[in-house]
Structure formats: structure tokens, C-alpha cells
Amino acid sequence: MSRLSRSTPDAQGLSAAALDSFVGALDAAESEIQTLMVLRHGQVVLEQSWEPYRPDDRHLLFSVSKSFTSTAIGLAIDAGLLSLDDPVISFFNADELPETVSDNLAAMTVRHLLTMTTGHSKDTVDALSRDRRMVKIFLGLDVENEPGSQFVYNSGATYMLSAILQRLTGERLLDYLRPRLFEPLGISEATWQVSKEGVTVGGWGLSVNTESLACFGQLLLQHGVWEGEQLVPAEWFEAASSKQVPNENEENPDSHQGYGFQYWRGRHNTYRADGAFGQFVIIVPEHDAVVVTTSASNNAQEIMNVVWDHLLPALEGKDVPTVPRPAKLELPPPSGPAPAGGDGTTYRFSERNNAGLKAVRIDADGTGTFSFEDPDGNGTHDLVCAAGDWREQSAPDALGDAGAGTGDRVVTSAVGVDGAFVATLRWVETPFLASLSCRGTDGTMTVEGKLNVSFGPTEFTLSSDSSEAMSQS
Structure with missing residues (x-):
């Protein structure tokens, strides 16, 4: 059921042709857009998805x-x-603190966690091994600089905010927000990753759909009011979305306009919630607009550039560069000849890899079965790839560390390229796509893998363990 009202662009002072050009420009960009929603005056004036993605x-x-x-x-x-000026160490037990609490650690406050000015010289998240005590590790790290002295993007700081909230309320972050935010906004589908120590990870790992993101964006634009009720204090959103600290050390033009309380300031007096690979909730207060994208982009600044070059002029009532909009918005499977069949041998891989791939079997009919490690490390799940249109399947988390938190819905296809079986897999509740080029020679399978986006390497090569290859009966 829709939670936001729909309107024609014209009724909200926008040109339908201009919005078509905006969609055309996004489609033509190097960045892969998966879903899109634009609100004007609280009304949805544009909503699109690129098949096989669904809003x-x-x-x-x-x-x-x-x-x-x-x-x-x-x-x-x-x-x-709690308050902004409460010391971080005040929320935790003595056995979680280092033997010697440095002056800088003692000076770190909730405000410093919110503004990414903890005093650490780099993001702490890589140091917080996700199968150990992340709180204790964070508190034990050197705080090289005085808190408040410099902005350094720090996902570990947000994890600590979640841990603090859980200590104070006895509830995980998702459970705390459910009656206070998610239920009033009609967000029933939310899931959020939890660490091995039982804390909602906070800085990443939340999944909701596109309209839920748009509802949250509209709540921000309305300073915390939803259907006449003040869900969140207006003063909080005003402070959170304001420039609290400078961040000129960031590279992109929309990323060095200042940082608030876990919000980025942007050009044109905007602010946004910003996720890797082009997940955006962009608030444009001067034009009473919200822009939401989910995407797979290695250059998320490009998406914002398209917004400023093609949507902002439309909001201002100016002429917009004309870009043809395709008749169908889709991300089709790779085209090419059907792959050749194999002999049904299962090739196994013990080497750890970014895709979590454990085994491959290619049958005589040209169908490939790919086994991936389950997220808990206790077993595998299979995905089938064959020629033709996207084949929809479901699977638990996939892509190993690269895609922790991936969703259930997967689409696959396969083609033959120079004698290789090339499988394409899209985890469509995420940005992630894997291309796996498989070639068997002399009893060994070699897989050349590519990921479209990743926090680590995007390419890898695997050779099967010959001694473990087993023919299917």
C-alpha cells in the first residue's frame, strides 16, 4: 500500500518532459541506477525502477x-x-575500558561520535573485527588526536552510538526505532545487521525499500512532522542537518560542504543521507523536494552531478538539457550465445575469495550450478545459471565479506564467451553483481571473477582443488 500521495509533475510546478530528460540522463550515466523516486511538495512526481529491480x-x-x-x-x-556532551567511556564497564584511559579517550563525547571527530586518524571499522568484542576493541584503540580537532569519516563511531543506545534502553537500535519511527512511517520491511556481540551495527546494514526511504526524506524535510504528529524534535533534525564541523579534507564537491550529526551537507544548500555506491536521500529545502536513489556506482558524485545538471533546473523552472528517455528502463542480462555444456564434474575451491564461491558444476545441458558459502560459515547454498532471460531465485546472504547483509532475491543468466561459461548474478536487494568466467582444463576449473562494486578488490582468479573434484553420479 502506498504511503505517499502521487501527483502529476505539472500539478507540482514541474515539466513532465524535464523529468523524462532527468531519467534519460541517469540512464545514460556510467553509474547504474536501480530505483528512483522524486517528491515535490510532499507528492511523488517521479518513481522509476530499472528491471529486474523493484521499488x-x-x-x-x-x-x-x-x-x-x-x-x-x-x-x-x-x-x-543522555546528552551530546556525555563522555563515551561513561556508558561502559571497567572491564571494557583499557587499563589506562588516555586523556583523548576520556575527552571523547557523544557529540564527537555523531560528528566523526573522535580524534582517530582513520576509520576504525576495519579494526573492529566483526566476530569479536567490537566495543572493547574500539575503546582500546589509540586516539591519536584531540577529539573535535578534525573530521575523519568513522563508521566505528556510529557502531558505538548504537551500542550506547542499547546500553541505555535495553533494546537494539531497530527495536527502539520501530514504534517511534518505523511504524508511524509505515516501514514494516526493515532489517538491520547485528554484530556477533549482539549490537545492531548502526553505521551500515539497514535495508528498507525505496518508498520507505522517501518517507524518511519527507520527514526530514518537514522537520520531524508526519501526518500532523511531531515524531522527532524539529530542533534535532535542524541541528543534525546543519554544518556542525568542517570537512574540507573530503575530495568530492558535494562531500566537503560540512558534516552534521551523521548527515552530509551538499551544494545548493542541500543535505543528504549517503550510502556507498550511490544510495541517497537528498533533501532540497529551497525547492521543497526529496530525491531518493538506489544504485551501483563507483562514482556516486556523478549521480549528484546529474541531479544538479538535470533536475535542479527543472525545480527552478529553467530549461533542462534534453536527453532522450529510453522506452524501457532495464538492466538486461548479457547477450551472446548459449554456453556449451560440461561433464557434470563439481569443482571445489578452498581459497577464500570476495564472492564466497565454494564450488562450480556445469552440466551437459549448459546449466551451471554455483555454490556459495553461507554467511555463518556453516554450509553452502546453490544458485543456478543458464542462458536466456534473468532466472529469479532466492538465497541467504552472499558475496562473502563484500556483500554482508545481501538479501534473498537473486537473478542469474549465462552466456558462452570464447569457450568459457560466463555466469552473471545480481543480488537485487543490494547493488552487487558478480560475473564469473569459468573454464575447465585438464581436470581443473579456473574462475575469473569480477564484482561491479566492492569495498575490497573487484577482481579475483580461482583454481579448483584438483584432488577434491568429484563427478556427479
Whole structure:
């Protein structure tokens, strides 16, 4: 059921042709857009998805999660549970603190966590091994600089905000937000990753659908009011979306306009919730507009450039560069001849890889079966790839560390390229796509893998363990 009202562009002062050009420009960009929604005056004037993506599916949001965590902290402050100036160490037990608490650690406050000015010289998230005590590890790290002295993007800081909230309320972050934010906004599909120590990870790992993101964006634009009720104090959103600290050390023009409480300031007096690979909730207050994208982009600045070059003029009532909009918005499977059949041998891989691939079997009919490690490391699940249109399947988390938190819905296809079986797999509740080129020679399978986006390497090569190859009976 739709939670936002729909309107024609003309009724909200926009040109339908201009919005078509905006869609055309996004489609023509190097960045892969998966879903899109634009609101004007609280009305949805544009909603699109590129097949096989669907706007109703949950989508992994990466650091957009941080803005939801910030909202939870604002609600907790309003409830009198904590303050911005409370020391971080005050929330934790003596056995979680280092033997010697440095002056800089002692000086670190909730405000410093929110503004990414903890005093660390780099993001702490890689140091917080996700199968150990992340809170204790964070508190034990050197705080090289005085808190408040410099902006350094730090997902570990957001994890600590979630841990603090859980200590204060006895509830995980998702459970705390459910009655206070998600249920009033009609967000029923939300899932959020939890660490091995039982804390909602906070800085990443939230999945909701496109309309839910748009509802959150509209709540931000309305300073916390939803259907006449003040869900979040207006003062919190005003402070959170304002420039709290400078961040000129960031490279992209929309990323060095200042940072708030887990929100980025942008050009044109905008602010946004921002997740890796182009997950955006962009608020344009001067034009009463919200822009939401989910995408797979290695250059997310490009998406914002298209917004400023093609949508902003439309909001301003100016002429917009004409870009043809395709008749169908889709991300089709690779085209090419059907792959040749194999002999049904299962080739196994013990070497760890970015895709979590454990085994490959190619049958005589040209169907490939790919086994991936389950997220808990206890077993595998299979995905089948064959020539033709996308084949829809379901699977638990996939892509190993690269795609932790991936969703259930997967589409696959395969083609033959120079004698290789080339499988393409899209985890469509995420940005992730894997291309696996498989070639068997002399009893060994070699797989050349490519990921479209990743926090680590995007390419890898695997050779099967010959001694473990087994023919299917």
C-alpha cells in the first residue's frame, strides 16, 4: 500500500518532459541506477525502477543507516537518556575500558561520535573485527588526536552510538526505532545487521525499500512532522542537518560542504543521507523536494552531478538539457550465445575469495550450478545459471565479506564467451553483481571473477582443488 500521495509533475510546478530528460540522463550515466523516486511538495512526481529491480524490494543502504542511527540518538536525548556532551567511556564497564584511559579517550563525547571527530586518524571499522568484542576493541584503540580537532569519516563511531543506545534502553537500535519511527512511517520491511556481540551495527546494514526511504526524506524535510504528529524534535533534525564541523579534507564537491550529526551537507544548500555506491536521500529545502536513489556506482558524485545538471533546473523552472528517455528502463542480462555444456564434474575451491564461491558444476545441458558459502560459515547454498532471460531465485546472504547483509532475491543468466561459461548474478536487494568466467582444463576449473562494486578488490582468479573434484553420479 502506498504511503505517499502521487501527483502529476505539472500539478507540482514541474515539466513532465524535464523529468523524462532527468531519467534519460541517469540512464545514460556510467553509474547504474536501480530505483528512483522524486517528491515535490510532499507528492511523488517521479518513481522509476530499472528491471529486474523493484521499488518494493528492500535494498541494502550501507551508510544511509547512519542517519537513522542519528535519529535514534536524537529521540533518546529528547527522552533525557543522555546528552551530546556525555563522555563515551561513561556508558561502559571497567572491564571494557583499557587499563589506562588516555586523556583523548576520556575527552571523547557523544557529540564527537555523531560528528566523526573522535580524534582517530582513520576509520576504525576495519579494526573492529566483526566476530569479536567490537566495543572493547574500539575503546582500546589509540586516539591519536584531540577529539573535535578534525573530521575523519568513522563508521566505528556510529557502531558505538548504537551500542550506547542499547546500553541505555535495553533494546537494539531497530527495536527502539520501530514504534517511534518505523511504524508511524509505515516501514514494516526493515532489517538491520547485528554484530556477533549482539549490537545492531548502526553505521551500515539497514535495508528498507525505496518508498520507505522517501518517507524518511519527507520527514526530514518537514522537520520531524508526519501526518500532523511531531515524531522527532524539529530542533534535532535542524541541528543534525546543519554544518556542525568542517570537512574540507573530503575530495568530492558535494562531500566537503560540512558534516552534521551523521548527515552530509551538499551544494545548493542541500543535505543528504549517503550510502556507498550511490544510495541517497537528498533533501532540497529551497525547492521543497526529496530525491531518493538506489544504485551501483563507483562514482556516486556523478549521480549528484546529474541531479544538479538535470533536475535542479527543472525545480527552478529553467530549461533542462534534453536527453532522450529510453522506452524501457532495464538492466538486461548479457547477450551472446548459449554456453556449451560440461561433464557434470563439481569443482571445489578452498581459497577464500570476495564472492564466497565454494564450488562450480556445469552440466551437459549448459546449466551451471554455483555454490556459495553461507554467511555463518556453516554450509553452502546453490544458485543456478543458464542462458536466456534473468532466472529469479532466492538465497541467504552472499558475496562473502563484500556483500554482508545481501538479501534473498537473486537473478542469474549465462552466456558462452570464447569457450568459457560466463555466469552473471545480481543480488537485487543490494547493488552487487558478480560475473564469473569459468573454464575447465585438464581436470581443473579456473574462475575469473569480477564484482561491479566492492569495498575490497573487484577482481579475483580461482583454481579448483584438483584432488577434491568429484563427478556427479
